[in-house]
Amino acid sequence: MTKIWKITEADLTNADNQEALLEQLEEIKIAFTYGEIIGIPTETVYGLAADARNSEAINKIFSAKGRPGDNPLIIHIHDISQLEDFTAVLDERVLSLMEAFWPGPISFILPLTGDYLSSTAVAELDSVAVRMPSHPVGRKILQHADMPLAAPSANISGKPSPTNAQHVIDDLEDRVYGVVDSESAIYGIESTVLDCTQFPYRIARPGAVTKEQLEAVLESAVDTVSSQTDKPISPGMKYKHYAPSQPLIVIEGGINNNTKLPVERTQKVGIIAPETSREFIGEDIQFISLCRDRNSYREAARNLYSALRIMDNSDVDIIFIHGFDKVPESEGLMNRIYKATGNEVIQGG
Ligand code: TXA
Ligand code: MG
Numbered sequence: 001m002t003k004i005w006k007i008t009e010a011d012l013t014n015a016d017n018q019e020a021l022l023e024q025l026e027e028i029k030i031a032f033t034y035g036e037i038i039g040i041p042t043e044t045v046y047g048l049a050a051d052a053r054n055s056e057a058i059n060k061i062f063s064a065k066g067r068p069g070d071n072p073l074i075i076h077i078h079d080i081s082q083l084e085d086f087t088a089v090l091d092e093r094v095l096s097l098m099e100a101f102w103p104g105p106i107s108f109i110l111p112l113t114g115d116y117l118s119s120t121a122v123a124e125l126d127s128v129a130v131r132m133p134s135h136p137v138g139r140k141i142l143q144h145a146d147m148p149l150a151a152p153s154a155n156i157s158g159k160p161s162p163t164n165a166q167h168v169i170d171d172l173e174d175r176v177y178g179v180v181d182s183e184s185a186i187y188g189i190e191s192t193v194l195d196c197t198q199f200p201y202r203i204a205r206p207g208a209v210t211k212e213q214l215e216a217v218l219e220s221a222v223d224t225v226s227s228q229t230d231k232p233i234s235p236g237m238k239y240k241h242y243a244p245s246q247p248l249i250v251i252e253g254g255i256n257n258n259t260k261l262p263v264e265r266t267q268k269v270g271i272i273a274p275e276t277s278r279e280f281i282g283e284d285i286q287f288i289s290l291c292r293d294r295n296s297y298r299e300a301a302r303n304l305y306s307a308l309r310i311m312d313n314s315d316v317d318i319i320f321i322h323g324f325d326k327v328p329e330s331e332g333l334m335n336r337i338y339k340a341t342g343n344e345v346i347q348g349g
Pocket of ligand 1 (some may be wrong): 044045046047048072074107122125127129131151152153154189190191230
């Protein structure tokens with residue numbers, strides 16, 4: 001039986017609840033100490049966590065997810081001083097970024113030192129991705145456990161990442177020791193990954209923290225790794241991701257009265273788009289409202305994976321999704337949408 005710990009943000013400060021809370025946190029810590037794997041909330045997506053020093057525990061993560069062993073995990077911490085155990089002294093530029101964006105939705109790839117971390121967790125690389133999450137419950141778990149936790153997204157490899165505890169249970173129940181059931185992830189897409197092993201730094205995966213925000217802090221340019229031309233620096237980027245089982249197609253420019261969908265008469269159609277598109281969509285189409293309007297990028301990112309999961313579990317044969325304008329704030333969102341579609345695009349008309 002998978003254990004479920006219900007811990008909400010309000011529980012952390014509820015004076016009447018402190019004893020029960022401490023008991024839950026202690027139980028979770030002991031489970032990690034014994035090499036168990038547990039689904040935990042973060043502000044980006046839910047993670048599947050284990051003690052990053054324990055290779056046996058890390059192997060459980062890879063097999064529960066069906067994840068290829070050459071795809072390294074992100075190491076989660078609650079305090080910068082923990083980095084002393086496994087990275088060299090931090091460059092001041094990295095430190096300034098950590099101060100600006102941590103705790104929060106960005107991971108930094110740093111040179112790895114020593115053999116403190118399980119080499120399985122970092123896929124035998126000589127670098128390591130680290131993140132300090134801000135989700136209050138995720139953060140509390142990290143603080144109480146006081147150990148580095150390796151945590152990839154808590155989905156089966158190839159499925160959309162989980163943005164709430166139910167998604168984790170749907171994918172991984174009986175494959176994990178337990179799941180912490182807390183608030184949904186507020187960002188909804190995985191962290192920005194910034195490669196800081198060479199200068200200028202390079203964005204290996206776009207996310208909520210944008211290139212422009214990073215450049216403003218660094219006062220210098222940040223590169224982006226193009227998945228088409230560059231050799232992937234994040235091994236994970238080479239795998240197809242987040243895909244529902246039906247064909248998924250982006251409608252560039254969005255839907256209007258002139259939009260002609262390339263579908264057969266017999267196909268059941270699903271559309272994921274902003275609420276403002278609803279008026280152009282027929283009764284026989286399954287519509288999921290992703291966000292308020294075409295500029296609501298944050299809300300769209302927060303709801304994207306949930307929408308993909310609902311469509312995936314429905315009886316529609318083909319899915320279309322609104323393509324958002326290309327602006328800095330939509331980069332992470334559109335990156336995930338394109339990855340889910342495998343770059344299949346039509347023009348909205
Ligand atoms: O928001 C997130 O980052 C979530 C939550 C749970 O923190 N975690 C997450 O982990 O998305 P995962 O394992 O699904 O994605 C980690 C990405 C992969 O693309 C992996 O290849 C890359 O980070 N990565 C990790 N360590 C790396 C390294 N040393 N060098 C290059 N890429 C690395
Ligand atoms: Mg993932």
